[in-house]
Structures are given as C-alpha cells and as structure tokens.
Amino acid sequence: MINFEEELKNFKPSLEVEEAEQAIYNHELVDMTDMMQEMLREFKQEMQMSGREA
Amino acid sequence: MKCYNCGTQLNAGVVCPGCGMNVRIYKKIIMASNAYYNVGLEKANVRDLSGAIDSLKISLRFNKMNTDARNLLGLVYFEMGETVLALTEWVLSKNYQPEDNRASHYLDQIQHNKGSLDAINQTIKKYNQALLYCKQNSRDLAIIQLKKVLALNPKLVAGHQLLALLYIQEGKFDLAKKSLRNAGKIDVNNKLTLRYLKEANIGLREQNPNRKPKNEELISYQSGNETIIQPKYLKDTSAFGTIVNMVIGIIIGVAITSFLVVPGVRSVAQSAAKAEVLEANNTISSKNQTIASLEAQIEMLSGQITDMQLDGENTVSQVNSYDQLLYAYLKYEEGDMDIAGDALGTVDEEHLSENALQIYKTIYAKVNEAYLESLYTDGYLAYSEARYEEAIENLKKAVDLDETYQNGAALYYLAQAYRKNNDLESAKPYYQKVIELYPDTERAANAKRYVQQ
Numbered sequence: 001m002i003n004f005e006e007e008l009k010n011f012k013p014s015l016e017v018e019e020a021e022q023a024i025y026n027h028e029l030v031d032m033t034d035m036m037q038e039m040l041r042e043f044k045q046e047m048q049m050s051g052r053e054a
Numbered sequence: 055m056k057c058y059n060c061g062t063q064l065n066a067g068v069v070c071p072g073c074g075m076n077v078r079i080y081k082k083i084i085m086a087s088n089a090y091y092n093v094g095l096e097k098a099n100v101r102d103l104s105g106a107i108d109s110l111k112i113s114l115r116f117n118k119m120n121t122d123a124r125n126l127l128g129l130v131y132f133e134m135g136e137t138v139l140a141l142t143e144w145v146l147s148k149n150y151q152p153e154d155n156r157a158s159h160y161l162d163q164i165q166h167n168k169g170s171l172d173a174i175n176q177t178i179k180k181y182n183q184a185l186l187y188c189k190q191n192s193r194d195l196a197i198i199q200l201k202k203v204l205a206l207n208p209k210l211v212a213g214h215q216l217l218a219l220l221y222i223q224e225g226k227f228d229l230a231k232k233s234l235r236n237a238g239k240i241d242v243n244n245k246l247t248l249r250y251l252k253e254a255n256i257g258l259r260e261q262n263p264n265r266k267p268k269n270e271e272l273i274s275y276q277s278g279n280e281t282i283i284q285p286k287y288l289k290d291t292s293a294f295g296t297i298v299n300m301v302i303g304i305i306i307g308v309a310i311t312s313f314l315v316v317p318g319v320r321s322v323a324q325s326a327a328k329a330e331v332l333e334a335n336n337t338i339s340s341k342n343q344t345i346a347s348l349e350a351q352i353e354m355l356s357g358q359i360t361d362m363q364l365d366g367e368n369t370v371s372q373v374n375s376y377d378q379l380l381y382a383y384l385k386y387e388e389g390d391m392d393i394a395g396d397a398l399g400t401v402d403e404e405h406l407s408e409n410a411l412q413i414y415k416t417i418y419a420k421v422n423e424a425y426l427e428s429l430y431t432d433g434y435l436a437y438s439e440a441r442y443e444e445a446i447e448n449l450k451k452a453v454d455l456d457e458t459y460q461n462g463a464a465l466y467y468l469a470q471a472y473r474k475n476n477d478l479e480s481a482k483p484y485y486q487k488v489i490e491l492y493p494d495t496e497r498a499a500n501a502k503r504y505v506q507q
Contacts, residue, residue, distance in 0.1 A: 002253050004223045008189060010246070011216055013182040015138035017175045023142045031118035032083045033058050 055084055087117035094126060103130050103241040121151045134241060135210030137174045177207040193220050211237050211244065218250050227257035372405040379414055386421050395425030426455055430464050437467050442475035462488055466497045473504060
C-alpha cells in the first residue's frame with residue numbers, strides 16, 4: 001500500500017531556468033581519473049616522506 | 055585517447071609516449087566509461103530513460119570528459135521534461151570540449167527560441183507550485199495545476215507520476231492508470247511508474263471484485279514499446295481475408311454502379327443531348343429567317359443601286375444634252391453650221407425642258423437648213439470628183455435629216471455613190487425609196503434598172 005506522504009518526499013522540485021547557473025557550479029566534477037591522480041599524488045608524497053625518514 | 059598527465063595521444067602500449075606515465079589503469083577507467091555509455095545508449099534506444107540515466111551517470115563517474123555520454127544524458131533529461139538538467143549537462147559538455155561538439159547545436163536550438171524557453175520555465179514553476187499544493191494537502195488544486203502543466207509539457211514524467219499518486223490517493227484508480235500509461239510511453243521501465251501501476255491495478259480489483267479477471271477475456275502482449283490488449287476470440291485479420299473482403303466490396307460496387315448509377319447517368323445524358331439538338335434546330339431556323347430577310351434587303355438595295363445608276367446616267371445624259379445644245383448655239387452664232395449641226399444631232403430632246411426645247415427647235419430649224427445645204431453641196435461635190443466614201447458620208451447625213459431634200463436628189467446621189475463604190479446592196483434601199491417617192495421621174499426609171507441588176 002502506498003503511503004502518500006512518504007511517496008511525496010521522493011518528489012523533488014524541478015530546477016527552474018534561473019537556478020541553472022547554480023546547478024552548474026554545484027555539479028560534482030570529480031571522476032575516477034581525478035581520484036586516481038589524487039591517489040598517485042598522495043602515494044608519491046608518502047614515498048618521499050618515508051625516503052627522508054630513512 | 056589522450057594522456058591524463060600531458061595530453062599526448064596514447065598508443066597501444068601501457069606507457070605514455072610523451073611523459074612516460076603508466077596509463078594501464080587509466081585506459082581501464084576509460085574503457086569502463088565507454089562500456090557504461092554503450093549500455094546507456096541501448097537503454098535510451100528502447101526508451102528505458104531512467105535506466106539510461108543510471109548508466110550514463112556511472113559512465114561520467116568514470117570519465118567526466120566522456121562528451122558523448124554527457125550529451126546523451128542531456129538528451130534523456132530533455133526527453134523526460136527536465137530541461138534545466140539537460141541544459142546543465144550540455145553546458146558542461148561544451149566547457150570540456152568547445153570544438154566539434156553536438157551540445158552546441160542543442161544549446162543553440164533552445165536559446166534561439168526564447169518563447170519556448172519561457173514556456174518551459176513557466177511549466178516548471180507550475181509543477182513546483184503543484185508540488186507545494188500537495189505538501190499543503192490541497193490535492194484538488196494540485197490536480198488542476200498538474201493538468202495545466204501536463205497540457206503544456208506532456209513529456210514531464212514526474213508530473214504524470216505525481217498526478218497518478220494524487221488520483222490513487224483520491225481512489226480514482228482508472229485515471230491514475232491513464233496517467234501512468236502516459237508516463238510509461240515516455241519512460242518505459244521507470245520503477246516508480248511500474249510500482250504505482252501495480253498499486254492502481256490492486257485498487258481497481260478491490261473496487262470491482264465481481265468483474266471477471268481480465269486474462270480470461272483478454273489477451274495482452276507487447277508489440278515494440280506498446281502493450282496490445284485485445285479480446286481473446288478476436289480473429290486476427292489475415293492478408294487473404296483482406297483480399298477477399300476487397301474483392302467482395304469491388305463486386306458490390308460494380309453491381310450498384312451498373313444497375314443504379316449508369317442508367318440514371320445515361321438518361322440524363324440523353325435528355326441533355328435532346329435538349330441540345332432542339333436548341334440547335336431552333337438556332338438554325340432563326341438563322342435561316344435572318345438569312346432570308348437579309349437576302350430580301352440585298353435585293354432591294356441592289357434595285358435601288360440600279361435605279362440610282364440609271365438616274366445617274368440620265369442625269370449625265372441630260373447634262374450632256376444641255377452641254378451640246380449650248381455648244382451648238384455657240385457654233386451657230388459663229389456661223390459654223392457643220393459643227394453646230396453635229397452637236398445638235400447628239401442632243402436628246404426628251405432631256406430638255408420646255409424653254410430649252412424651244413431654243414433647240416429654233417436653232418435646229420436654222421442650222422438644219424444651212425447644214426443640209428452644206429451637206430448636200432459637199433456630198434455632191436465629192437460624188438462628182440469620184441470621192442464616193444466622202445460623198446456617202448455627207449449625203450447620208452443629209453438624207454437622215456431630210457430624205458426629200460432637193461426633190462430626192464440627195465437620196466438618188468447617195469444610192470449612186472454606194473453603187474459606184476461597189477456596194478450595190480447598200481444602194482438598193484435608197485433606189486427603192488426614190489422609186490416610191492418619185493415614181494414617174496427619170497431618176498426613178500434609172501433606179502428601177504439598178505435595182506433589177
């Protein structure tokens with residue numbers, strides 16, 4: 001049985017044209033490649049730090 | 055495929071030829087992104103739009119630079135009525151790849167049609183207003199508002215779903231089903247649509263428990279994107295049946311035409327032909343009458359022309375007579391009797407008036423006498439000098455004027471001149487006259503002798 005109130009929560013307001021600019025700015029732009037690069041950078045940094053300690 | 059580090063075009067190897075970075079994992083990421091894009095494309099082709107959205111989002115999570123996936127995602131959003139989401143994706147796509155990007159075309163299409171963009175914005179505002187009404191428990195207002203929105207933007211899937219939810223809440227399960235079917239046409243495998251549809255069917259069954267189950271009467275099956283529901287015992291029309299029906303229809307049509315339509319048309323045609331023949335005959339007879347009257351007119355006018363010509367000739371003759379009379383009078387006064395006499399000879403007394411006739415007779419008498427004398431003298435002289443032709447000419451004129459002149463001497467010498475001119479036949483009539491007029495004279499005796507030759 002459908003609960004009207006619960007179902008209503010699933011409906012979000014549709015974006016209006018004036019909100020398009022904000023939506024673009026807030027868009028998540030991180031993909032797997034960025035994450036991989038981030039991981040590689042962190043790995044390099046750790047390697048450098050452990051090399052100094054040694 | 056380009057290196058994520060330096061942008062160099064990668065080859066088949068696992069190392070970038072430009073910067074030497076290991077690109078094995080990077081290539082796997084790209085391939086995964088493309089694989090999800092392909093899945094999303096397949097789903098979009100069969101109108102599973104919500105499924106396509108999920109796949110394309112995953113594709114973009116792997117590779118945000120996958121322009122094709124982003125453009126397709128925008129298209130799918132646009133098809134579902136979410137215009138602003140579509141614009142967002144296309145703007146991002148154009149930002150990542152400014153050149154040679156299909157997203158530019160999509161954005162131009164929307165931006166050039168400002169009226170359309172305003173209308174879309176209005177429908178979005180109305181939809182949000184309807185959602186607010188729902189949350190405020192004003193379901194009737196929300197239904198009215200949603201109907202307006204869907205009339206303006208029939209592709210808004212969320213609008214159909216929300217309207218169906220409201221109908222389900224109101225207990226109007228048939229209307230809910232109708233709304234959900236509309237949503238199903240746009241996005242076939244939408245989970246929300248399918249769930250609401252199931253609820254609506256349950257609700258309908260509960261409302262009509264005595265109704266026979268549908269599957270005893272009806273058969274339903276999928277044909278492409280549509281669900282076909284038909285009675286169980288409906289005969290499917292085959293090609294042979296269609297052809298047989300067509301042949302029967304043609305036969306019936308030909309029979310109706312030949313027995314009902316053709317005789318009527320023929321009789322109408324015959325009546326029309328008869329009427330035309332009658333009219334033609336009337337026209338011919340009236341034309342004949344016209345021709346006859348015109349011929350009569352021509353005849354009358356020809357007669358008038360002839361009369362006028364005669365009048366003209368008479369007038370000319372009359373003028374000529376007067377002219378000659380005047381000329382004769384002039385010559386008479388000059389004393390030239392020969393010419394005056396010739397002129398008088400051409401005058402027609404009938405054309406002269408009373409006064410002119412009197413003048414004519416006066417001149418004639420005086421001229422005639424002198425003329426006659428002149429003619430006789432000249433004629434006799436010519437006869438004496440054996441100029442017979444000249445003699446004949448003069449003496450004949452004298453005889454024509456007065457055959458008894460000089461007691462028939464002119465007559466006698468004329469005959470003599472003819473005879474001596476070897477024309478006895480012309481002389482004989484004149485000899486005969488001498489005999490008749492002067493029977494007991496010597497000239498008559500001579501004439502008798504010449505006549506008997």
